[in-house]
Amino acid sequence: MTTLYEHGTLAALMAGNFDGTITVSDLLKHGSMGIGTFTGLDGEVVILNNEVYQAVSSGQVNHIIDMDATMPFASVHFPAEQQDITLRNVNFAKLNNDFVKEHKLANVFAFLQLSGEFKHVKIRIAPKQEKPYPTLLDVAQHQPEFTAENISGTIIGYYAPDIFGTITAAGWHLHFISDDRQFAGHLLAFDAPKLTGSFEIFDNLEQHLPIHNKEFRASEVDMATLRDGIAISEGNAE
Amino acid sequence: MTTLYEHGTLAALMAGNFDGTITVSDLLKHGSMGIGTFTGLDGEVVILNNEVYQAVSSGQVNHIIDMDATMPFASVHFPAEQQDITLRNVNFAKLNNDFVKEHKLANVFAFLQLSGEFKHVKIRIAPKQEKPYPTLLDVAQHQPEFTAENISGTIIGYYAPDIFGTITAAGWHLHFISDDRQFAGHLLAFDAPKLTGSFEIFDNLEQHLPIHNKEFRASEVDMATLRDGIAISEGNAE
Numbered sequence: 501m502t503t504l505y506e507h508g509t510l511a512a513l514m515a516g517n518f519d520g521t522i523t524v525s526d527l528l529k530h531g532s533m534g535i536g537t538f539t540g541l542d543g544e545v546v547i548l549n550n551e552v553y554q555a556v557s558s559g560q561v562n563h564i565i566d567m568d569a570t571m572p573f574a575s576v577h578f579p580a581e582q583q584d585i586t587l588r589n590v591n592f593a594k595l596n597n598d599f600v601k602e603h604k605l606a607n608v609f610a611f612l613q614l615s616g617e618f619k620h621v622k623i624r625i626a627p628k629q630e631k632p633y634p635t636l637l638d639v640a641q642h643q644p645e646f647t648a649e650n651i652s653g654t655i656i657g658y659y660a661p662d663i664f665g666t667i668t669a670a671g672w673h674l675h676f677i678s679d680d681r682q683f684a685g686h687l688l689a690f691d692a693p694k695l696t697g698s699f700e701i702f703d704n705l706e707q708h709l710p711i712h713n714k715e716f717r718a719s720e721v722d723m724a725t726l727r728d729g730i731a732i733s734e735g736n737a738e
Numbered sequence: 739m740t741t742l743y744e745h746g747t748l749a750a751l752m753a754g755n756f757d758g759t760i761t762v763s764d765l766l767k768h769g770s771m772g773i774g775t776f777t778g779l780d781g782e783v784v785i786l787n788n789e790v791y792q793a794v795s796s797g798q799v800n801h802i803i804d805m806d807a808t809m810p811f812a813s814v815h816f817p818a819e820q821q822d823i824t825l826r827n828v829n830f831a832k833l834n835n836d837f838v839k840e841h842k843l844a845n846v847f848a849f850l851q852l853s854g855e856f857k858h859v860k861i862r863i864a865p866k867q868e869k870p871y872p873t874l875l876d877v878a879q880h881q882p883e884f885t886a887e888n889i890s891g892t893i894i895g896y897y898a899p900d901i902f903g904t905i906t907a908a909g910w911h912l913h914f915i916s917d918d919r920q921f922a923g924h925l926l927a928f929d930a931p932k933l934t935g936s937f938e939i940f941d942n943l944e945q946h947l948p949i950h951n952k953e954f955r956a957s958e959v960d961m962a963t964l965r966d967g968i969a970i971s972e973g974n975a976e
Contacts, residue, residue, distance in 0.1 A: 509901065604955045604956065606958075607750075607954060608955070662961055663904040663905055663959055664904075665904075666901040666904065667901055667902065701949055702949075703947055703950075705944075706942060706944050706945075707942070709845070709846060709847070709940075711939055711940075711941045712941075716845060717845060720844075721845070721899075721901055723901070
């Protein structure tokens with residue numbers, strides 16, 4: 501059995517519940533690889549082999565050593581049944597179409613990690629919010645974007661089926677981090693001649709909800725705008 | 739930590755994937771209490787303390803002893819943090835409104851079990867389908883309903899948040915079984931002066947997907963009609 505662990509939901513972020521509800525320490529009990537964000541929607545997180553990196557909206561990348569820092573949303577897993585892959589001339593269009601079809605991902609959760617030389621990378625980084633929190637969609641419309649050319653790094657993240665598009669990001673939700681750990685964020689676009697890495701299909705989603713958090717329990721989700729709001733906030737550019 | 743285990747999704751049933759993908763034996767490793775259905779959408783299942791009962795569309799209730807029988811969809815749990823409750827003058831309207839508000843269930847998964855004397859119970863039972871399978875919605879529109887008056891029995895099932903309404907039934911999804919185990923099904927309506935039992939809120943959903951099933955991997959979900967289709971197929975009458 502292979503398990504993807506997810507703490508919190510994008511529906512809760514859409515409702516503006518940005519307070520952290522799991523510590524880094526607790527999160528790492530459920531996975532050594534993953535992505536997420538910190539309290540206040542503070543930045544874009546990459547977790548690689550238990551090392552936690554946070555890109556903040558200035559563009560700076562912090563190596564997180566405070567295991568008590570809290571996160572409202574994160575997805576992690578322990579590698580279990582990884583398959584090695586090599587992809588050539590790869591970009592989001594190729595991942596969204598050819599790769600999903602080839603590996604029959606439409607109805608499953610999957611993990612993807614790809615490393616190599618990128619010709620072009622475009623990322624964005626959510627800026628930290630203060631209370632009273634806006635919604636995820638509000639934040640998504642005002643966040644800095646950064647680009648880099650000819651950069652070595654790693655793409656890491658997950659694929660989720662359409663039917664889970666109210667809980668997490670449907671399709672690919674990928675973050676990027678450079679090999680020198682100086683450039684990272686939520687991946688919007690990329691282009692690379694050759695990337696190697698691994699991917700894994702999960703048969704189990706462990707969805708953890710912060711049931712002891714009062715704002716979470718009381719929050720009202722707008723079902724009419726939820727799916728599109730998440731797609732706009734978390735989608736990739738292509 | 740309290741965990742609700744769910745095998746399969748209602749989205750897969752909506753797409754007509756009615757083949758069983760988990761054995762009773764494997765399912766019972768994840769819970770001793772729950773609800774579900776068998777291959778071919780054959781009936782309504784109640785699991786009480788590891789005893790598996792299947793109401794079939796003739797109205798008959800079978801005590802299942804074949805641990806190799808397979809199910810396409812089921813929800814089970816092991817009781818962990820149950821709270822005792824007594825409810826008076828209870829029906830679906832009361833559960834859907836007062837109970838959900840009082841216990842702040844809107845954004846969480848919960849289990850409910852209520853026993854006592856019922857003045858009135860209305861159930862329906864999905865009839866077994868043969869290949870090529872229709873959709874869940876087609877089946878839902880042609881299934882026998884039964885009523886009983888002054889009957890002793892138990893309601894058992896789960897509450898799911900709206901945002902999970904593409905994966906499982908949003909709101910209450912309850913089955914009924916009589917004390918004499920002769921009358922059971924998917925609960926459409928009921929009325930009882932006093933019921934006692936227990937409920938429990940989960941902080942974890944373990945959603946298991948049949949990733950090795952070819953039909954599941956290939957199935958195409960119609961997102962436009964999914965939520966409403968599930969609500970029509972699985973909703974209660976009130």
